[in-house]
Amino acid sequence: MTSPLPLIVSETPVSRGLLAVTTPTTPSRAVVYATAGGEIASFGGRPMRWSQQALSPYRTRYDVDISDHRRSAELRSSPLPSQGDIYFFVARVDVGFRVHDPEEIVRRNVRDAMPIVYGALIDRFTAITRSFSVEESAKAEEAIRRKFGSGWVLPEGITIFALSPRLLPDAEASRYLRDKVAATRELEVDRARHQVRVQQAQHQGQLDQLTQRQQLQAARTELAELGDRPLTPAELIRLHLARNPQDTTLAMQLLAQHEQALRQHQDAHNERSMDLFRFMVDKDLILAADVEPMLAGTLERLGMSGTRPAPLTASASTWTQPSVLPGPKQTAGGGAARDADGKPSAIVLEQEPGSRVWKPADGVQPVYVMVDESRDVGQYIGDLSAGVHALHDALVHAPDVAPAIRLSVLGYADEVANRLPLEMVSPGSQSPWLTARGPASYANAFETLLDNIGHDIEALKAQQPKVRRPIVFFLSGSEPYDHPAWVSPYRRLVDRATQRYAPNIVACGIGAASPGLIAAIATDPRFGFVMAPGTDVPTAIEQYWQALTQSILGSGRALIEGSAELVIDQPAGFRLASELV
Numbered sequence: 163m164t165s166p167l168p169l170i171v172s173e174t175p176v177s178r179g180l181l182a183v184t185t186p187t188t189p190s191r192a193v194v195y196a197t198a199g200g201e202i203a204s205f206g207g208r209p210m211r212w213s214q215q216a217l218s219p220y221r222t223r224y225d226v227d228i229s230d231h232r233r234s235a236e237l238r239s240s241p242l243p244s245q246g247d248i249y250f251f252v253a254r255v256d257v258g259f260r261v262h263d264p265e266e267i268v269r270r271n272v273r274d275a276m277p278i279v280y281g282a283l284i285d286r287f288t289a290i291t292r293s294f295s296v297e298e299s300a301k302a303e304e305a306i307r308r309k310f311g312s313g314w315v316l317p318e319g320i321t322i323f324a325l326s327p328r329l330l331p332d333a334e335a336s337r338y339l340r341d342k343v344a345a346t347r348e349l350e351v352d353r354a355r356h357q358v359r360v361q362q363a364q365h366q367g368q369l370d371q372l373t374q375r376q377q378l379q380a381a382r383t384e385l386a387e388l389g390d391r392p393l394t395p396a397e398l399i400r401l402h403l404a405r406n407p408q409d410t411t412l413a414m415q416l417l418a419q420h421e422q423a424l425r426q427h428q429d430a431h432n433e434r435s436m437d438l439f440r441f442m443v444d445k446d447l448i449l450a451a452d453v454e455p456m457l458a459g460t461l462e463r464l465g466m467s468g469t470r471p472a473p474l475t476a477s478a479s480t481w482t483q484p485s486v487l488p489g490p491k492q493t494a495g496g497g498a499a500r501d502a503d504g505k506p507s508a509i510v511l512e513q514e515p516g517s518r519v520w521k522p523a524d525g526v527q528p529v530y531v532m533v534d535e536s537r538d539v540g541q542y543i544g545d546l547s548a549g550v551h552a553l554h555d556a557l558v559h560a561p562d563v564a565p566a567i568r569l570s571v572l573g574y575a576d577e578v579a580n581r582l583p584l585e586m587v588s589p590g591s592q593s594p595w596l597t598a599r600g601p602a603s604y605a606n607a608f609e610t611l612l613d614n615i616g617h618d619i620e621a622l623k624a625q626q627p628k629v630r631r632p633i634v635f636f637l638s639g640s641e642p643y644d645h646p647a648w649v650s651p652y653r654r655l656v657d658r659a660t661q662r663y664a665p666n667i668v669a670c671g672i673g674a675a676s677p678g679l680i681a682a683i684a685t686d687p688r689f690g691f692v693m694a695p696g697t698d699v700p701t702a703i704e705q706y707w708q709a710l711t712q713s714i715l716g717s718g719r720a721l722i723e724g725s726a727e728l729v730i731d732q733p734a735g736f737r738l739a740s741e742l743v
Contacts, residue, residue, distance in 0.1 A: 166274040167233070169267050172225040176210075176218060184212050190229035192264035195220035202265050226264035231275070232324070233257055240284050241332055242291040249296040249335035255283060258324030266319030278318050286310065287327070297339065299329040354600075358577055361597065369595075520565040520722050525628030527721050528568045528584060528619060529714055530665065531635045532607060533596060535573035538640035538674055540598035545700045546637075547596045549707030550581075554594065556711045557587035563718035564588065568622060570614070574607040576600035584618045602640040604648035608655050611665070615655075619663045630721065632665035633728070635710055636683055638675040639699075656685055668713070668730055669739070672702050677742035689730060690739035697735050709733035 176195065177183050187193050192207030198221045207228070210218060234256045241250035259279055261267055272278060287306060294302040306327045313323040331339060399413050531553070533546055550571060557564045564587050571582035571594040581594035615632055622629050642648050658664040671680040671692040684690030693702040709731040716729030732738075 165276075167231060167276050169227050169261055169272050169275050170224050171227050172223075174223045174225075176215060176220050176223050178216055178218060184209055184215055185223075187225060190227065192226045192228045192261070194224040194226055194264050194268045196222045196224065196268065202269055204265050207264060224264075224268045226261055226267050228261045228264060230258060230260045230323075233276070233279075235280065237280070237284060242284070242287050242329070244291060244296040244302075244331075244335070245294055247292070249338065250332045251291055251296070251299060251302065251329040251335075252332050253283075253287060254328040254330075255280075256324070256326040257283065257322060259320050259322045261319055262315065262321040263319030266317075270318055272318055272320075275320060278316065278320060279322065282316055282322070283325075291329070296331050296335045299331060303327050303329050354577060358579065358599070362579070365595065365597065518722050520562070523627060524566060524722050524724070525630055526566055526568050526622065526626050527630045527717050528570070528615075528622065528632040529635070529717075530570045530572065530584075530611065530615070530632060531637075531710070532572050532574060532611070533581075533637050534575075534602060534639045534675075535579070535596055535599050536575040536602035536640045537598055537600060538602065539672075542639065542673070542699055542703060543596055543598045545703040549703060549710075550596060551593050552707055553711050553714070554582075554587060554591075556715065558589050558591075560715055560718075563715050563722070566718040566721045567714060568618075569714075570618070572607075572610065572614075573597070574602065574604075574610070576603050576606070578606050578610040580614075584614075584622070601643040602638070603644050604642035605644045605651055607636075608648060608651040612651060612655050612661070615663050615665060616661075632663060633717070634665045634667045635713075636667055636669045637706065638669065638671050638680065638683070639673040641674055641676065641679065652683070666728060670706055670733065670736065671739065672706070673699055677739040680739040681743050684739065687738065687740040691732055691736040692739045692742060694735055694737050702733070702735055705733045705735050709736075 171191065174185070187209055192204060193209050194202060194204045194207075195210070195218070196202050197219050203220065205214075209223075210220075234254070237253040237255065242253055243250055257279060259275070261275075286309075290305050290309060291302050294305070306329075307325070310322070310325050313321060313325065315321050330336075399416060403410060403413050531550070533550065535543070535546075539546065554569075557567060557569065567587065568584050569582065569587050570580075570584040573579045573581050573596050576599060579597075581596065582592070585591060611634060619629060619632065655661060656664050656667065665685075666689065667683060667685045668689040669680045669683040669691070671677065673693075675692065677690075677692045680690045680692050681687070693699070710733075712731045713729055716731065720727050720729055
């Protein structure tokens with residue numbers, strides 16, 4: 163509650179006659195006199211002289227405070243209505259005022275100035291704030307300043323000479339505004355996510371169409387090569403194996419069964435021919451002179467010449483294993499490799515001389531490749547996509563290393579797109595793609611890594627006995643538009659005291675990415691690189707992907723060899739970011 167401010171500071175009777183005493187006053191007070199009949203005079207605000215007072219008709223003296231007063235108050239008990247009178251403003255007012263007519267103060271017997279001043283403010287403010295919605299508090303403030311900034315005179319004898327209002331929505335209006343802003347933000351986020359999903363669906367549809375056209379073209383080419391002739395069983399099996407090499411065992415069994423059936427059919431046919439020949443001989447249906455020519459013909463049909471069988475010629479029932487399927491690996495003694503039961507083992511891909519073969523006990527190395535897809539790198543998105551494809555192809559063609567690596571590719575802009583979930587790269591896996599989008603939100607990038615790494619590593623540890631600390635290769639070509647909001651999720655991501663699977667981060671900068679930014683992101687000064695000044699950006703991108711590929715392959719081979727070393731290759735044409743900060 164505002165403390166009262168009395169304006170009539172004293173009220174005393176006027177002494178008259180020869181013994182009259184004149185009481186002095188101060189410059190900040192005005193003296194007002196009143197007769198018994200209520201007539202008022204002030205004599206310029208000064209006390210009467212002795213000669214005036216001795217014979218004066220005035221009976222009462224009033225001392226009125228005419229000094230400047232400044233007060234600050236919050237009009238919470240009388241909130242100002244906004245447009246529609248549904249929500250209200252809470253006003254905090256700094257006001258300056260003084261008495262300009264002390265006689266009117268006495269005439270109206272104004273004992274406390276505050277109700278008069280604040281009542282006048284509320285009445286005049288209300289008429290203005292009703293013209294503005296609760297979201298327009300700043301406009302309402304400005305309208306009040308324009309209207310009353312130069313002050314105004316109240317009929318009670320008070321002049322308001324200074325006014326500074328501050329309007330804020332009340333508690334209920336604040337909740338309404340917060341809910342409205344949150345709903346608007348959620349709508350914008352949903353709209354952006356919808357655009358990303360639509361774009362992804364369009365891209366996937368285009369890829370599906372390309373795949374379908376390629377499959378149809380391959381089928382047409384295959385049919386054209388085969389022509390209209392019927393295929394033998396061996397050719398059918400060979401065609402099936404070319405498309406499904408994993409069915410080798412089943413195909414061999416089917417081919418053996420087919421050849422056995424052909425032999426059984428030929429044996430039955432030969433047996434019937436011999437029975438017919440014996441019958442004709444027993445019944446004297448043929449002459450002795452005819453026996454030798456007929457026997458020679460029969461032996462020829464049986465595949466024999468004299469008493470020695472003729473060699474079998476290649477026919478539709480014979481089959482040669484396709485050259486695209488390598489044979490079993492030979493052991494040191496020259497025989498085929500065998501498993502623990504002495505049976506021939508599965509086909510083993512040839513390794514480099516002296517290299518070890520990955521075993522589950524060696525563990526796996528999770529690798530996250532985070533690529534800038536913001537509009538700042540839009541002109542280079544083709545070079546970035548080509549680099550991702552080259553990395554994927556390198557792992558596909560490195561079967562000795564691929565089992566030791568789990569690769570994830572993420573693209574970040576205003577949102578983060580999971581281009582390749584964490585998995586082992588194999589010939590059947592899908593090569594990721596990139597697309598340029600909005601501004602670069604580093605906060606979203608690090609928040610996504612926080613979410614993905616914990617979930618991925620827990621799932622991976624349930625499958626593998628040993629999982630190494632994740633590596634994040636962070637490629638930036640732009641400055642973050644959400645600085646410094648990204649710093650907090652980044653610190654939580656790399657804090658090994660609170661984040662169990664905090665990754666090592668290798669950061670590289672191209673284009674607009676500054677050395678200071680890259681040095682701040684890299685978890686070790688040796689892991690932060692920026693392209694050298696004057697380097698062509700497409701060339702720098704190519705050199706980055708070459709170094710990244712070698713780093714991943716080197717880390718995988720080090721893991722297989724039992725080394726805990728983290729292999730990081732500095733890209734050609736790049737410098738340490740810490741040297742340029």
